[in-house]
Amino acid sequence: MRDIPIPTVRTRVQVPLLFADGYAVTAEAVTFRGLADGAEHLALILGDLSAAATPLVRLHSECLTGDVFGSARCDCGPQLREAVERIAGTGGVLLYLRQEGRGIGLYNKLDAYALQDQGLDTYEANLALGLPEDARDYTAAAQMLAALGIGTLDLLTNNPDKAHQLRSLGVTVRATRPTGVHATPDNLRYLHAKAGHTHHTIALPQLADLAG
Structure with a gap:
């Protein structure tokens, strides 16, 4: 990794996860000492990481309104739910970043x-x-990956900036895998802004298609 100190693992603990739709899985939660920004970021190891030839990794930025309260103004909650299941199925890590x-x-x-x-x-x-x-700066994410021994990964994202930043930090992003499109009448304008302004790789319906 590009001249960035590798943090140390602070705690590893098994956490059973249960989502509102009934999906359940056990994750290994990992905390760290020495992250560049001093924030309490969290890694969730899902599935059999040791068996994954190239682990699937998601950088998920914290969204209290979407992740916890189910706000429909964004797609963060559905993306989190999707990512946990997809990563658990192949083996990998979800980095929950306090951003x-x-x-x-x-x-x-x-x-x-x-x-x-x-x-x-x-x-x-x-x-x-x-x-x-x-x-957002993903230096801490690169540090966490280094502490977990992950130098090459497949990145679960629609946001090209995440792959760009990780590569600039010395992480090998072998491929990017898009998340699903979780469009609703409440978040469609938000999603169109992401696709048009920051070139997120999402194909979006029109509002009339959702209403129909």
């Missing part, structure tokens, strides 16, 4: 929601608040 609101924090994200209700898209709202469109 709420693409790195701007929960309160700022809700401020941005208010501006979106006035007509701005998700990126324009951040800029109107004097914040970056996307403040």
